[in-house]
Amino acid sequence: MAQRISRKIVITIILLVAGFAILFSVGLKGSLVYYLTVSEFMDPGRRTDLGDHFRVNGNVLSGSIKKHEGAPGARFILTDGRSQLPVVYNREVPDTFVDGSEAVVEGSLGADGTFVAVTLLAKCPSKYEAQNRLTNNDRRPARATPSSDPEEGGVPSR
Amino acid sequence: MADFGTLCLFLALAASGWAVIASLNGWRARLGELVLSAERAVYATWALVLLSVLSLEYCIFTDQFGLEYVASYSNRALPKIYKFTALWGGQAGSLLFWELILISYASLIVLTNRRRNRSLLPLVVTTLAFVSTFFLGLVNFMARPFVRLAFSPEDGSGLNPQLQNPFMAIHPPCLYLGYVGLTLPFAFAIAALATGRLDDTWFRTTRRWTILSWFFLGTGILLGGWWAYVELGWGGYWAWDPVENASLIPWLTCTAFLHSVMIEERKKMLRVWNLALVIMSFLLAILGTFITRSGVISSVHSFTKSDIGPVFAGFLGLSTLVSVGLLLYRLPDLKGEHRLDSFVSRESTFLFNNLLLVGAAFAVLWGTLFPILSEAVRGVKITVGPPFFNEVMVPIAFALVTLAGICPVIAWRRASPRKLVEKIQIPFWALLGGVVALLLRGVRDVYALVSFGLAVFVIATTVMEFVWGARSRQKVTGQRFGGALLSLVDRNKRRYGGFTVHLGFILIIIGVTGSSAFRQEATASLKRGESFSVGRYRMLFEDMVSRDSPNAEFMGARLSIFDGERGVGTLVPGQNFYKAGQNPSTEVAIHYTLREDLYTILTGFDPHEGRATLKAYLNPLINWIWIGGGVLILGAWFAMLPDLRDRRRDAEARLLEVESRAA
Numbered sequence: 001m002a003q004r005i006s007r008k009i010v011i012t013i014i015l016l017v018a019g020f021a022i023l024f025s026v027g028l029k030g031s032l033v034y035y036l037t038v039s040e041f042m043d044p045g046r047r048t049d050l051g052d053h054f055r056v057n058g059n060v061l062s063g064s065i066k067k068h069e070g071a072p073g074a075r076f077i078l079t080d081g082r083s084q085l086p087v088v089y090n091r092e093v094p095d096t097f098v099d100g101s102e103a104v105v106e107g108s109l110g111a112d113g114t115f116v117a118v119t120l121l122a123k124c125p126s127k128y129e130a131q132n133r134l135t136n137n138d139r140r141p142a143r144a145t146p147s148s149d150p151e152e153g154g155v156p157s158r
Numbered sequence: 159m160a161d162f163g164t165l166c167l168f169l170a171l172a173a174s175g176w177a178v179i180a181s182l183n184g185w186r187a188r189l190g191e192l193v194l195s196a197e198r199a200v201y202a203t204w205a206l207v208l209l210s211v212l213s214l215e216y217c218i219f220t221d222q223f224g225l226e227y228v229a230s231y232s233n234r235a236l237p238k239i240y241k242f243t244a245l246w247g248g249q250a251g252s253l254l255f256w257e258l259i260l261i262s263y264a265s266l267i268v269l270t271n272r273r274r275n276r277s278l279l280p281l282v283v284t285t286l287a288f289v290s291t292f293f294l295g296l297v298n299f300m301a302r303p304f305v306r307l308a309f310s311p312e313d314g315s316g317l318n319p320q321l322q323n324p325f326m327a328i329h330p331p332c333l334y335l336g337y338v339g340l341t342l343p344f345a346f347a348i349a350a351l352a353t354g355r356l357d358d359t360w361f362r363t364t365r366r367w368t369i370l371s372w373f374f375l376g377t378g379i380l381l382g383g384w385w386a387y388v389e390l391g392w393g394g395y396w397a398w399d400p401v402e403n404a405s406l407i408p409w410l411t412c413t414a415f416l417h418s419v420m421i422e423e424r425k426k427m428l429r430v431w432n433l434a435l436v437i438m439s440f441l442l443a444i445l446g447t448f449i450t451r452s453g454v455i456s457s458v459h460s461f462t463k464s465d466i467g468p469v470f471a472g473f474l475g476l477s478t479l480v481s482v483g484l485l486l487y488r489l490p491d492l493k494g495e496h497r498l499d500s501f502v503s504r505e506s507t508f509l510f511n512n513l514l515l516v517g518a519a520f521a522v523l524w525g526t527l528f529p530i531l532s533e534a535v536r537g538v539k540i541t542v543g544p545p546f547f548n549e550v551m552v553p554i555a556f557a558l559v560t561l562a563g564i565c566p567v568i569a570w571r572r573a574s575p576r577k578l579v580e581k582i583q584i585p586f587w588a589l590l591g592g593v594v595a596l597l598l599r600g601v602r603d604v605y606a607l608v609s610f611g612l613a614v615f616v617i618a619t620t621v622m623e624f625v626w627g628a629r630s631r632q633k634v635t636g637q638r639f640g641g642a643l644l645s646l647v648d649r650n651k652r653r654y655g656g657f658t659v660h661l662g663f664i665l666i667i668i669g670v671t672g673s674s675a676f677r678q679e680a681t682a683s684l685k686r687g688e689s690f691s692v693g694r695y696r697m698l699f700e701d702m703v704s705r706d707s708p709n710a711e712f713m714g715a716r717l718s719i720f721d722g723e724r725g726v727g728t729l730v731p732g733q734n735f736y737k738a739g740q741n742p743s744t745e746v747a748i749h750y751t752l753r754e755d756l757y758t759i760l761t762g763f764d765p766h767e768g769r770a771t772l773k774a775y776l777n778p779l780i781n782w783i784w785i786g787g788g789v790l791i792l793g794a795w796f797a798m799l800p801d802l803r804d805r806r807r808d809a810e811a812r813l814l815e816v817e818s819r820a821a
Binding site: 017032035072 | 319320390391392500501506509510513514517520521524528529538539540541542543544545546547549550553554681683733742743744759761762764769771773
């Protein structure tokens with residue numbers, strides 16, 4: 001192949017690939033974030049060597065949402081059924097953020113043990129609601145799986 | 159009706175499976191009748207899939223909430239248009255919709271190639287029918303749209319409010335038309351590899367289809383961004399979300415292909431590379447569909463949870479194996495006929511353009527799949543944030559823009575550097591002038607200066623290309639300048655369509671730069687009669703308003719907008735409370751101008767104190783993204799129109815075929 005292509009072109013290709021490699025490593029360095037469940041996050045042994053910026057996934061504990069007054073944002077508790085994590089978020093919350101919605105918060109743990117989130121993604125519990133409403137008639141639907149469809153929610157709020 | 163739909167789906171699976179077997183065996187045994195039967199099976203599959211889609215729509219329109227799909231994605235009060243779009247609101251329906259598009263494309267291919275490409279067609283049909291059989295298998299056994307509930311609820315839970323937006327009626331079909339369309343060049347590539355007919359037939363036949371898919375995919379991506387902008391209420395349009403990335407990756411490889419295929423046409427070079435690009439684009443489109451439909455990446459530890467995950471992985475693995483195997487098998491026959499000898503030539507700019515595009519695709523793919531890879535390797539999901547994508551993509555985008563500026567003025571084969579310098583003199587001065595003007599206006603952001611400078615450069619070289627071409631035509635024909643320009647463009651639709659696409663792309667770059675580098679925002683909590691400002695706009699909170707419709711109840715804040723002291727109208731940002739679901743939906747209000755958008759959101763209202771919490775963004779130049787998109791669409795359509803040259807070539811090809819059959 002080397003004979004078919006001029007040397008200058010080969011050199012430029014090598015430079016380009018090297019450039020990609022540098023861009024990749026520099027870019028990755030600052031943007032890796034560990035993604036954990038609430039229990040994994042609350043387990044200190046597991047967390048300490050992973051840095052201080054995290055993404056945590058759980059469900060919003062029903063009744064725990066306290067919206068800030070006169071300012072966007074809210075305090076709430078994130079849970080995965082086993083552990084609970086108090087969270088504060090100071091920007092406008094997405095529409096999908098309601099009692100019971102599945103949420104992903106990104107940020108770090110504050111000194112008082114409250115997780116300070118800089119992003120909040122919430123997936124609306126429409127499917128779960130549908131399930132509830134259907135099961136309220138005391139008859140379970142034949143098959144109702146919680147949706148894993150990002151188009152139904154999982155909407156970023158920035 | 160539901161049973162009828164199920165039956166149709168099952169029969170479609172049988173017909174599609176038959177098409178695979180019959181056309182493969184028909185090709186092997188050279189049995190024309192078997193091949194013909196496979197082609198008829200494609201039509202039959204199309205009719206059956208269409209019938210089942212219609213019966214699903216019928217069930218949605220007649221509110222048959224006994225079906226799980228209808229109960230989950232529709233409700234009585236849902237407006238008609240969104241009942242129609244509920245077809246692709248959920249997983250099962252959207253996979254069915256995917257299949258409908260695929261089999262429609264396949265039928266069109268069979269229909270238009272009744273008398274052409276007969277040697278390739280059996281394997282084209284095999285490939286298309288194979289993909290179709292896979293999707294039919296999914297909707298028959300894994301994600302079934304016609305599943306019944308044990309009882310029939312009174313009302314459905316309704317379509318997600320965020321999908322109740324006109325954009326959502328066009329965006330998914332557009333995206334799907336693009337994703338699915340990439341199967342067509344793939345099928346021809348596979349047929350060419352399998353039969354060993356590796357001349358230019360496969361890509362000439364699919365050229366328009368490829369541009370069409372590229373166009374739909376690109377339009378879908380843009381509409382998705384626009385939808386996010388007007389509907390999601392965070393003031394932006396792109397978040398490097400896995401679903402967005404999934405559509406961008408095949409678009410990038412397809413863009414690379416559309417460029418490098420020109421080299422193959424002229425020089426018979428890069429043949430393996432082109433086949434590889436087409437195969438990659440198809441595999442990435444399937445991967446994209448999978449990412450979009452399964453949500454594997456957005457949730458923690460989810461790979462095992464997704465039921466269609468392993469099936470998709472199996473299909474992808476098999477397709478990769480077959481295509482790479484065929485490619486390796488034909489490698490000895492794919493030697494290029496010419497050398498790429500000159501560094502300063504248009505060929506080499508295309509080569510670098512390809513490397514950049516594929517590098518960009520790889521970067522986005524890497525960042526998107528990183529969570530899955532890290533979970534597989536280390537057991538912990540590690541996500542890659544937007545900074546990675548921005549840091550990698552911005553330099554690549556700058557390099558691409560530079561190439562787009564140099565490419566038109568550089569000659570094929572071997573350009574003389576002196577002539578090149580001569581030609582880029584004016585654009586270069588334009589670049590410098592633009593940067594100085596921006597510096598004088600107080601712009602200090604380096605990225606913005608580079609971006610706008612390069613944009614001026616590309617616009618200058620591209621416009622000059624039109625002007626020079628028209629001038630030299632003027633000399634030959636003696637026409638007026640306008641007439642010469644028109645006839646020049648008309649005679650080279652592909653070339654000038656391509657340049658128009660470049661201009662659209664540059665406008666998009668300008669819009670992206672403006673709205674990301676110079677964005678401003680403000681938040682305020684106001685009582686009636688109070689105001690707040692962002693940039694040069696002042697917003698006065700007048701009153702709360704409410705509106706009632708059968709589907710939803712709207713509550714909004716009426717704002718009077720002032721540009722300095724001049725009133726420029728009112729905006730009513732608010733929230734919709736849908737009657738079927740509990741979630742309110744934010745309805746942003748936007749004051750659009752070419753210079754900037756004023757984007758307002760009502761984030762809360764306290765009825766006791768009468769206080770509204772409002773947020774406003776100033777997004778400079780953002781509308782140039784959508785305008786650029788329009789220019790891009792125009793250019794792409796223009797490039798697809800038949801050229802005089804194409805028509806002559808087609809006629810010749812047909813003549814040859816007739817002669818060879820007669821002989």
